[in-house]
Amino acid sequence: MTNITPTTEPSVADATETIVTRTARELRAARGRRSRSALRQMLPTLTPWLALGLVLIVGIALFGLVGPLFAGDPTAIRDIGLTGPSAEHLLGTTQTGQDVLAQLAIATRGSLEIGLIVGVLATVLSAFFGILGAYVGGFADEAFSLFSNVFLVIPGLPLVIVISGFVPAEARGLWTIAVVLAITSWAGSARVLRAQTLSIRSRDYVAASRVAGERAWRVIAVEILPNLLPVLASQFVFAVIAAILGEAGLSFLGLGASNSSTLGTMLFYAQNGFALSLGAWWWFVPPGLVIALFGMGLSLVNFSIDEIINPKLKNVRLHARRARLARRAARRTEGAR
Structure with missing residues (x-):
């Protein structure tokens, strides 16, 4: 009697292994496509206004970084005053x-340094008091919310003037002014982040991570924080704008960084030198123009980030673009007839 060796089992095993491998490969590819799609959704759409804002920001930043290497000595005194x-x-x-x-x-360069320091410090403070308190909840949330409300109801500019006035002139350096401005500018952003975190905390994937035993810091860093990146980016840009304008206002009042050179100190010395009354426009117009152009560039970038935070703005722009394309197509059709 002839023994018949089964030949179907290896083929079934091989087919099963092939199917599992193919399924895993497809899952990895789908996960990669989703991650790339999510990354594209988090990036603002390149528009002419966004391009103009980036050009202004990059141009002024390069001027502040590279310009001092080629512009010469700013403290050299010559006998050709007000030329x-x-x-x-x-x-x-x-x-x-x-x-x-x-x-x-x-x-x-000095104003950019202050704007960057204040932007980072204010964003970190607002994220700490807004995100952490809202996620933990309970007494921590109530305490953080009360602390934020106290700073929120205090008028910002008078508080900055009072704090800067009590700091000795020799101690009012760049970092001192940056810390003062950061302390007085984080509360409003913390309230926004708290509201967003409370909304995200109640979603299913965050609840699933907590039930699975994930640590709090990992849930915040992996599940909550990526959804808040557009809001954080917008708040960072706004903090930089407010810091540069706030520093210029303090320096114009004589409360700025006494041992640092900024656009505000340039305006202060131009005012003390009666540049306006003497018609020396080249002394006070350039620093004011740099502040205005840099603020304009940051505002244009911030408007583009708002489209990510509020999809309705992006949909309105897309509908308007489609309407323009439809009108152009209709004109071409009428012209062909």
Whole structure:
């Protein structure tokens, strides 16, 4: 009697292994496509306004970073006070003969440093008191919310003036002004982050992570924080704008960084040198223009980030674009007829 060896079992096993491998590969590919799609959704759509904002920001940042290397000594005193723009001094000189272009490059770097420091500190404080308190809940949430409300109801500018006034002039450096501005500008952002976190905390995937025994820091970092990145980016941009304007206001009042050069200190010295009454526009217009252009660039970027936070804004722009394309197609059709 002939023994018949079964030949179907290896083929079934091989087919099963092939199916499992193919399924795993497809799942990995689908997960990669979802992650890329989620990343694209988190990035703002490139529009002419966004491009203009990025050009302004990058141009001014490069001027502040590279300009001091080529602009010369901003403290060199010459006997050609208050001379207008010329080939030797592109933006003229101050009352003591100092080159305005060199001062503008150093001052731009100082203002950018203050804006970056305040933006980072204010964003970290708002994220700590807004996200952590809302996730933990209970007494911690109530305490953090009360602390945020106290800072929120205190007028910002008077508090900054009072704090800066009590700090000795020799101790009012760049970091001191940055810390003062950061302390007085985080509360409003913390309230927004708290509301967003309370909404995200009640979603199913966050509840599933908590039931699965994930640690609190991992749930916040992996499940909650990625959904808040557009809000954090918008708050960071707004904090930078507010910091540069706040520092310029403090320096104009004589409460700025006494041992640092910023755009605000340039305006302060131009005011004390009677630049406006003497008609020396090249002394006070360039720093004011840099502040305005940099704020404009950040605002344009912030408007683009708002489209991610509020999809209705993006849908309105897409509908308007489709309507324009439809009108153009209709005109082409009528012209062809």
